[in-house]
Every structure is written in structure tokens, then in C-alpha cells.
Amino acid sequence: MHVSRRSFFKSPVWFLVPVVVYYAAFWIRPTISVIIESFTDKSGAFAFSNYVRLFSQEAIRTAFLNTVLFTIGSAILQFVLAFALALWLNRKFRFSNLVLFITLIPMAFPPAAVGILWKTGLYRFGWINSFLCALGLMNPANPVDWMSFRNLNAVMLLIIVDTWTVLPSVMIILLAGLQNFNKEFEEAGWVFGANKFQTLKDIVFPIMKPTIITAMILRMIAAVQVWLIAVMIFGYNVVPFLVERIAYNVDVITFAKYARKDAYTISVIVAAIVLISVSMYLRVSGDKQKGGEIT
Amino acid sequence: MSARRGKLWSRTVFLLILVTVAGVVLLPILYFLTISFASNYEAYQFPAKILPTFSYPARLRYNADTENYTLLLKKGADFEAVKTTSDASDFSLYCKSQLNVLISPPAVQTLFDRAKASDQAVPIKLRKDFFRNYVVFFILAEGTMRALFNSLKAAGWTILISLVLGGVTGYILARYKFRFSTTFSTSLLVVRMFPAVALSLPLVVYIMRMNLYDTPFALAIVYSVPNIALTAWITSSIFKGISVELEEAAMVFGATRLKTLRTITLPLAFPAIVASSLYAFLAAWNDSITALIMTNDNPTLALLVYRTVGSSTIPNLPAAGAVVLLIPSLVFTFIIKNYINQLWGKVAL
Numbered sequence: 001m002h003v004s005r006r007s008f009f010k011s012p013v014w015f016l017v018p019v020v021v022y023y024a025a026f027w028i029r030p031t032i033s034v035i036i037e038s039f040t041d042k043s044g045a046f047a048f049s050n051y052v053r054l055f056s057q058e059a060i061r062t063a064f065l066n067t068v069l070f071t072i073g074s075a076i077l078q079f080v081l082a083f084a085l086a087l088w089l090n091r092k093f094r095f096s097n098l099v100l101f102i103t104l105i106p107m108a109f110p111p112a113a114v115g116i117l118w119k120t121g122l123y124r125f126g127w128i129n130s131f132l133c134a135l136g137l138m139n140p141a142n143p144v145d146w147m148s149f150r151n152l153n154a155v156m157l158l159i160i161v162d163t164w165t166v167l168p169s170v171m172i173i174l175l176a177g178l179q180n181f182n183k184e185f186e187e188a189g190w191v192f193g194a195n196k197f198q199t200l201k202d203i204v205f206p207i208m209k210p211t212i213i214t215a216m217i218l219r220m221i222a223a224v225q226v227w228l229i230a231v232m233i234f235g236y237n238v239v240p241f242l243v244e245r246i247a248y249n250v251d252v253i254t255f256a257k258y259a260r261k262d263a264y265t266i267s268v269i270v271a272a273i274v275l276i277s278v279s280m281y282l283r284v285s286g287d288k289q290k291g292g293e294i295t
Numbered sequence: 296m297s298a299r300r301g302k303l304w305s306r307t308v309f310l311l312i313l314v315t316v317a318g319v320v321l322l323p324i325l326y327f328l329t330i331s332f333a334s335n336y337e338a339y340q341f342p343a344k345i346l347p348t349f350s351y352p353a354r355l356r357y358n359a360d361t362e363n364y365t366l367l368l369k370k371g372a373d374f375e376a377v378k379t380t381s382d383a384s385d386f387s388l389y390c391k392s393q394l395n396v397l398i399s400p401p402a403v404q405t406l407f408d409r410a411k412a413s414d415q416a417v418p419i420k421l422r423k424d425f426f427r428n429y430v431v432f433f434i435l436a437e438g439t440m441r442a443l444f445n446s447l448k449a450a451g452w453t454i455l456i457s458l459v460l461g462g463v464t465g466y467i468l469a470r471y472k473f474r475f476s477t478t479f480s481t482s483l484l485v486v487r488m489f490p491a492v493a494l495s496l497p498l499v500v501y502i503m504r505m506n507l508y509d510t511p512f513a514l515a516i517v518y519s520v521p522n523i524a525l526t527a528w529i530t531s532s533i534f535k536g537i538s539v540e541l542e543e544a545a546m547v548f549g550a551t552r553l554k555t556l557r558t559i560t561l562p563l564a565f566p567a568i569v570a571s572s573l574y575a576f577l578a579a580w581n582d583s584i585t586a587l588i589m590t591n592d593n594p595t596l597a598l599l600v601y602r603t604v605g606s607s608t609i610p611n612l613p614a615a616g617a618v619v620l621l622i623p624s625l626v627f628t629f630i631i632k633n634y635i636n637q638l639w640g641k642v643a644l
Contacts, residue, residue, distance in 0.1 A: 012471045016479070019464045019523060027486055027520050030497035037497070088312065099313065102320050108628035110581040112597045113617040117323055120330040120610045127326030130342035140342060164323070225490050228583055232604050243584065246492050250588050263496055271493035278488045282481065 031271070038265040050265040053258065060266070063240035066155055070241065071223040073159045074166075075216055081163065082170035082215070087200075089171075090178045100175075107168035115232025118161045122146035122233060147234060154239045161229050166222065170215050177211030178204075210284055217281040224273050242270050331428060331614035334395035336368070336377065338609040349423055351394065355406055356416035364407055367416060374416075383407060395427035428615035432603075439599060439616070445511045446595040449586075450579035452515030453522055457575045458568065460519070461526025466560075468527060469534035480531075483524040494520060495588040502589060509591045517589065518579045526571040533567035534560070573627045580623060596620055 041047040054060050089100055109117070121128040124145050132138035149157055185207065189199035205212075227243040236248050249256070249263040325345055330338065332347040352369040363381035366389075367374035378389045383403040390396040390403075398421070410417050424430075433439045468480060495517050499508065507513040537560055545555040561568070579595075586598040594602065600616040 011473070012467050013473050015463050015467050019460045019527075022460055022523065023486065023520070025501075026498065026516055027489070027494065030494055030501065031489075033500075034493060034497040085316070093309075099316065102317055104629075104632065105320055105324070105625070108621070108625040110597055110617075110620055110624050112581075112583055112600045113621045113624070116600065116604055116610055116613050116617040117327045119604060120327055120614055121323060123610065125339055125341040125343060127323065127330070127343050127345075130345075131322065131326070133342045134345075143341065164319070221488055221490075225492065228601065232601060243490075243492055246496070247584060247587060250496070267490070267493040267496050270490050274488060274490050274493075275485070278485055281488075282484070 034264050034271075035268055037261065038268040042261075050258075050261050054262060054265050059237070059240050060245060060262075063242050063245045066240060067224055067226070067242045069152070069155050070159060070162075070226055071220055073156065074162050074223050075219055077159060078163050078167055078170050078219060079212070079216060082167055082174055083212075085167070085171050086174040086178055089175060103171065104168045106165045107172075109165055111165075111228040112232070114161065114165050115229050118164075118229065119147075119233055122157075149234075150238065154234060158226070158230055158233070158239060161233070162223070162226065166219065170219055173215040173218070174208070174211060177208050181207060213284045214281065217277050217284065221274050221277045221281075224270060224277075242266055246270075327614060328618065330611055331618045332425060333611045334393060334423065334427070335609060335611065336393045338611045340370075347425075349425060351396070351421040351423070353419050353421050354416040355410040355419050357407075357410040357413070364410055365416075390421065394421060395423050396421045397424045397427075428612055429619070432612050432615045433619065438594075439596075442594050442596045442599040443619075445590075445593050446580055446597065448511035449514040449518065449595060450576045452512050453518040453579040454572045454575045456515060456519040457522040457526045458572060461523040461571065462530050462568065464523065464527035465530030466534050466556075468531040470539070480528075483527055487521045487524040487528070489521065491517060491521070491582065491585050492588070495585040499589060508589070509593050511593070511595070513589055514582075514585060514595065515579065517585050518575070518582065522571075522575045522578055525574055529571045529574070530564060530567050533564045537563045570631045573631045577624060577627055577631075580620075 041049045129143040133140045185203050189203045225243050226241050230239045246263045246266050249259040253259050329347045354367040356365045365376050366378040368377050380386050383400040386403045387400045390398050502508050502513045542555050545559050583597045583601050586595045603613045
């Protein structure tokens with residue numbers, strides 16, 4: 001009895017108390033309060049009115065649709081490109097390390113820098129038009145104003161901009177998967193007469209599946225939170241996204257009647273999407289790796 | 296014959312891919328750097344130059360009938376009149392604001408005299424003050440330096456909080472098994488991926504109550520939430536790799552637990568500690584949504600850069616700001632690059 005009490009007080013778990021307190025104060029408490037806020041009306045009674053009001057707004061519906069389009073579009077484009085790049089870089093060639101280094105550079109760009117880099121390209125006198133003129137693909141007298149793109153075109157433009165920066169981080173995950181991949185499986189395929197495409201489809205893909213799903217879910221989590229590049233390139237309200245709506249409510253229409261409530265409610269939706277993705281991720285990675293490994 | 300042609304063919308395709316990949320990454324960056332050094336005049340020139348210029352090939356013409364002077368700048372094959380004035384200080388001001396050329400009114404006057412003496416346009420050399428945009432953005436514009444320091448302070452606090460809380464957590468998770476350790480590490484993962492927006496919004500209320508609104512420390516509180524978890528994950532995997540026997544050996548020789556930690560464990564875990572600090576730095580340095588929500592008069596550099604883009608039509612000044620924002624990110628990302636790979640199961644580089 002005496003011993004067990006002493007070991008209870010000497011337990012190293014006590015060192016975790018500060019972290020638990022920190023998370024209780026700065027993670028659990030705000031999370032609970034934002035959920036409560038989103039489910040109560042102005043008088044504080046339980047209601048779905050915030051959600052109803054939110055989805056009756058045209059801009060929010062567009063934001064939802066744009067976010068879905070952006071997430072799916074960027075996931076597909078980035079997967080295809082990143083996988084091709086990873087396969088290419090995985091077969092060592094003379095300068096493959098240098099090429100890998102170069103392809104990783106965009107990963108280091110802060111979102112604000114990405115926004116400006118592309119803004120310097122997309123305005124009428126920007127480098128994209130200049131480059132197209134230099135190649136003779138565009139008439140210098142009649143440059144395209146990329147920033148006047150709207151709706152689906154604008155979303156596609158943003159997918160390309162986003163792909164430029166995040167492709168390296170998707171690629172590096174896939175490349176790691178390929179390097180862990182046992183070459184002998186592939187060779188076995190060739191021995192049995194499979195061609196390159198068949199080996200890829202029937203051997204590489206199935207073995208790489210958990211890595212691919214991991215990379216895609218991580219991308220999804222980041223993609224639903226897109227806003228900065230959209231606002232920096234097009235400004236508010238042009239291409240609404242979910243988090244862009246939050247920023248708009250907080251940054252521009254701060255004193256509007258429902259600005260806070262709307263921002264809270266959208267952030268609950270975003271958090272819910274992210275948490276669903278995380279639980280999917282946990283299920284996938286749980287099959288593949290056991291504890292301690294960092295993702 | 297056909298085998299050789301096939302080889303040639305595959306080499307061509309290979310080079311084509313190589314050039315495309317390098318071009319897609321490097322061309323935008325090169326143009327972007329050039330824009331950050333471009334004067335207002337150059338930023339409106341189309342097509343834009345790919346490399347920055349150091350001086351303008353220019354001519355100065357005296358117009359005898361109107362008694363004023365015209366500055367001509369080279370554009371393509373011929374020269375374009377950009378400024379006509381009779382006043383030396385007006386000319387000097389134009390050079391400074393539009394061309395990034397620093398030339399004093401008396402110096403302009405001597406050029407004027409030379410042009411007057413000649414009956415045709417005299418060639419003059421206008422040297423660009425190369426770092427003018429950077430000077431304007433960081434030194435002359437109000438608040439940029441303060442924003443830079445805010446970013447650094449927020450990053451410093453984030454590193455401190457994450458290392459202390461995350462490092463301890465990592466150590467405990469690596470060394471002891473307790474009842475909820477799996478649940479605990481899973482919840483750390485969830486925290487790590489939780490969107491910052493969903494935290495910053497409700498936290499503003501508490502931060503205001505704590506009288507910390509609009510301070511870098513308040514930002515650090517939010518940035519630390521995912522970073523404590525990340526630090527715990529990184530350090531725990533490293534602590535697991537440091538053998539317990541090593542620690543026990545030190546204690547056998549009479550070292551206390553604290554001394555063992557200080558002289559054996561921490562030095563061995565130093566790379567992981569550096570890596571998690573750099574992660575924490577990058578999280579604070581790159582963020583803009585939390586800063587947007589939680590600050591008012593004390594923005595961070597990333598937020599300031601974002602705001603200047605909205606207010607200016609030509610992006611040469613914000614580009615200069617973004618280049619400065621970019622440098623630490625670039626350096627630190629490439630330092631921890633090998634860590635990213637290790638976390639993903641070792642990509643040999």
C-alpha cells in the first residue's frame with residue numbers, strides 16, 4: 001500500500017501534466033467553445049440556425065463547391081505528376097541528386113511568397129506573358145490578363161499554382177515509399193514476362209497503396225484550408241473558399257451582424273472535414289506502421 | 296541501328312523532361328527575383344526581362360525651343376522619351392521614384408549643362424541603386440522592421456514552448472509505458488493536424504481576457520499547439536534510438552538522473568532538438584491566417600507582405616519583401632530536409 005502510493009506519486013506520467021494542461025486550455029477549451037458557438041443562436045439557445053443561414057448564402061455554397069473542386073483537382077493532378085516524378089527520380093542517373101534538390105525548392109516557399117511569385121507572373125505585364133511572348137506563343141500587343149479569370153478557370157489556375165509549391169512534398173513521400181520498396185518484387189514481375197506498365201499496375205501500385213493514400217490524405221487536409229494564394233492573386237470574393245470566407249469575415253466585414261458566428265461555423269465545418277481525413281489517415285497508416293513512426 | 300536510334304530517342308525524351316522540370320521550378324523563381332530588383336519603370340515594361348539590370352542605357356536631349364530636357368531610355372532598338380522637365384530636382388525625383396536611380400540635383404545640373412552644350416542627345420549612364428526596393432520596403436516603409444521582429448519573437452516563443460513541453464513529452468513517451476500512452480500519442484497526431492483557423496478564432500476571446508491580444512506571444516501560444524505534438528513525435532523517436540543502457544551506465548557511475556540527461560541524453564538528441572526547433576520556426580514564420588485573426592497593429596512579416604500585395608498594383612516592392620521572407624524558410628527547410636526524409640523512412644539523398 002505504502003509502496004504503491006509512493007510509486008503513484010513518483011510516476012513519470014506527472015511530467016505530462018503541463019502538456020495536458022496546455023492542451024486543455026489552448027486546444028480542447030477553444031474547440032469546445034467554437035462548437036458551442038456554432039450550434040447556438042444570438043440568445044444562446046441551441047439551434048441549427050447558423051448552418052441554415054450559412055448555406056443560404058450564395059458565396060458560401062460557391063466556397064464549398066470551389067473547395068471540393070480544388071481539393072479533388074489538386075489531389076488528382078498532384079498525384080499523377082508526383083508519382084511520375086518520383087518514378088523518374090528513383091532510377092538514379094548522373095545528376096539525379098541535383099535534380100531532386102531543384103525540384104524540392106518550391107516546398108520551402110512560405111505561402112505569402114508563393115502568392116507574390118505568382119502575382120508577379122499573372123498580372124498583365126508579368127513574367128508568364130513575357131515568357132510566352134519570348135517563346136513566340138503570344139502576341140505582345142495583346143497579352144492575356146490572367147487575373148481576370150473567374151469561376152472554374154480561376155480555380156484551375158489556383159490548382160496549378162498550388163501544385164507548383166506542394167508537388168515536392170507529395171513527391172518526397174512517394175519517393176520514400178519507392179526507395180523502401182523491394183526491387184526484387186519488380187524483377188519477379190519482369191521474369192514472368194510482364195512489361196513495364198503491367199509491373200507498375202500489378203506490383204508497384206498495390207504495394208505502394210498505403211503510401212499513396214497517406215500522401216493523398218495529408219494533401220487533402222492542407223487543400224481544404226486553401227485561402228492565401230486565392231486572396232493574394234484574385235482578392236477577396238472572387239474565388240471563395242471555405243477558409244477564405246473565414247478570413248473575409250474576420251478581415252473585411254468584421255462588424256457585420258453575423259460575421260463572427262459565420263466564421264465560427266465555417267471553422268467547425270473545416271475542422272470536421274480535417275478530423276474525418278485524419279481518422280481515415282489513422283486507419284490507413286495503422287495497417288502499415290506501428291506506433292512511434294512519424295509521419 | 297534501331298537500338299541506337301531507340302537510345303537516342305530515350306535520351307532526347309530524358310533531356311526534355313529534365314529541362315521541363317528544371318524550367319518549371321527555376322524560371323518563375325528567376326523572374327520573381329528580377330522583379331524584386333525592378334524599378335517601377337521596369338515593372339511596367341513588357342515583355343519583362345529575365346535577369347535584373349544594373350544600369351540604364353540612356354540619352355539626355357536639350358530641347359532648344361521649349362528650353363527643357365528630355366530623358367530617353369533605350370527600348371528595343373530605339374529610345375523612348377520618358378521624362379521632360381527643365382527642373383533638376385524634379386528630374387532627380389523622377390529618377391529616384393521611377394527608375395531607382397539616386398542622382399543628386401547638382402549632378403543632374405551638370406548633365407543638363409552637358410546636354411545643352413551638345414546639339415544632339417548625349418549618351419548618359421544611369422546606375423541603378425540595386426537594392427533600392429529592399430531599402431524602401433524594409434528601412435523607409437514604416438513598421439516593416441517591427442513586423443520582422445514580431446515574426447522573430449513569435450518564432451522564438453514557439454520554439455521555447457514547443458521544446459520544453461514537447462521535449463519532455465517525447466522523453467516520457469520514449470522511456471515509459473503507461474496505461475494511456477497509445478491514446479496519448481494518437482491524440483498528439485490529431486492535434487498536429489488540427490486546422491489553425493479553428494483554434495485561433497475562439498482563442499482570440501481568451502487571449503483578449505489574458506491581455507495578450509496583438510502580441511507575438513499570443514501567436515506563439517497558437518503556433519505551439521501543433522508544434523508541441525510535432526516536437527514530441529520527433530524527439531520521442533530519437534530518444535527511443537538512444538539506448539537505455541547508456542543512461543544506466545552513467546547512473547551506475549554515480550550520475551543523477553538530471554546529470555545523465557544533461558551530459559548523455561540531450562547531446563545525443565541534439566540533432567532532433569535542432570530539427571524540431573526549425574520546424575517550430577517555420578510554422579511561426581510561414582503562418583498568416585493566425586496572425587490575421589490574432590493581431591491588429593503588430594502584424595508579422597508574412598502578414599505584412601500579404602497586405603502590401605493588396606495595396607499595390609505593381610508587385611516589385613512586395614516581391615522584395617517576399618524574398619526576405621523566403622530566405623530563412625529556404626535555408627531551414629533544406630537543413631531539415633534530411634529529417635523530413637527520415638521521418639518518411641529515409642530517402643537517400
